[in-house]
Amino acid sequence: AQKITQTQPGMFVQEKEAVTLDCTYDTSDPSYGLFWYKQPSSGEMIFLIYQGSYDQQNATEGRYSLNFQKARKSANLVISASQLGDSAMYFCAMREEQGGSEKLVFGKGTKLTVNP
Amino acid sequence: EAGVVQSPRYKIIEKKQPVAFWCNPISGHNTLYWYLQNLGQGPELLIRYENEEAVDDSQLPKDRFSAERLKGVDSTLKIQPAELGDSAVYLCASSLYGGTWSSYNEQFFGPGTRLTVL
Numbered sequence: 001a002q003k004i005t006q007t008q009p010g011m012f013v014q015e016k017e018a019v020t021l022d023c024t025y026d027t028s029d030p031s032y033g034l035f036w037y038k039q040p041s042s043g044e045m046i047f048l049i050y051q052g053s054y055d056q057q058n059a060t061e062g063r064y065s066l067n068f069q070k071a072r073k074s075a076n077l078v079i080s081a082s083q084l085g086d087s088a089m090y091f092c093a094m095r096e097e098q099g100g101s102e103k104l105v106f107g108k109g110t111k112l113t114v115n116p
Numbered sequence: 117e118a119g120v121v122q123s124p125r126y127k128i129i130e131k132k133q134p135v136a137f138w139c140n141p142i143s144g145h146n147t148l149y150w151y152l153q154n155l156g157q158g159p160e161l162l163i164r165y166e167n168e169e170a171v172d173d174s175q176l177p178k179d180r181f182s183a184e185r186l187k188g189v190d191s192t193l194k195i196q197p198a199e200l201g202d203s204a205v206y207l208c209a210s211s212l213y214g215g216t217w218s219s220y221n222e223q224f225f226g227p228g229t230r231l232t233v234l
Contacts, residue, residue: 106158
């Protein structure tokens with residue numbers, strides 16, 4: 001079963017508008033972490049924002065905010081005031097711990113296109 | 117501060133040939149990861165090192181893939197022999213593990229090596 005689901009293969013937004021990228025996750029572990037990464041065409045994964053399962057408030061980093069709804073197991077990324085440079089692939093990931101070892105499990109990603 | 121360095125950026129080989137990828141993590145980072153990213157997919161972990169020790173290699177196809185991290189710094193990932201299905205991007209990442217997973221452990225990624233097997 002998929003642990004991270006990103007249901008939007010592609011999204012379009014006008015420059016300066018806000019956009020929400022969806023992410024749902026599946027885990028039975030009470031302690032987990034959720035990440036969003038941006039991957040431009042150059043290939044590197046750029047860390048954007050993190051939300052811990054015990055964090056009381058939604059995480060924010062500049063124009064990025066994470067809409068964390070624990071009961072729904074969703075961790076949507078909100079980008080405010082979109083810029084042309086925001087066009088990229090966006091990946092949601094969950095930190096998974098197994099036997100003392102940790103790894104990130106990624107979703108399939110959403111391709112965001114910002115139109116001028 | 118220099119980021120994670122990977123080389124080569126692109127590699128084209130014929131099937132059955134060997135290939136090797138190199139990764140230099142961020143200075144001081146004790147944990148190093150190799151990920152495989154197929155087209156249209158998110159990265160999948162192949163192997164994770166803490167210093168010199170491979171602590172998670174459960175997803176590494178050991179019949180043809182091998183990796184090493186000598187002296188706990190640079191790492192090399194090798195495929196021998198390469199198959200058509202190995203065409204993908206191979207990403208290296210590093211992080212600083214402080215001994216507990218109670219806080220987030222940001223991973224810094226390199227630009228990746230795009231492998232094409234003909």
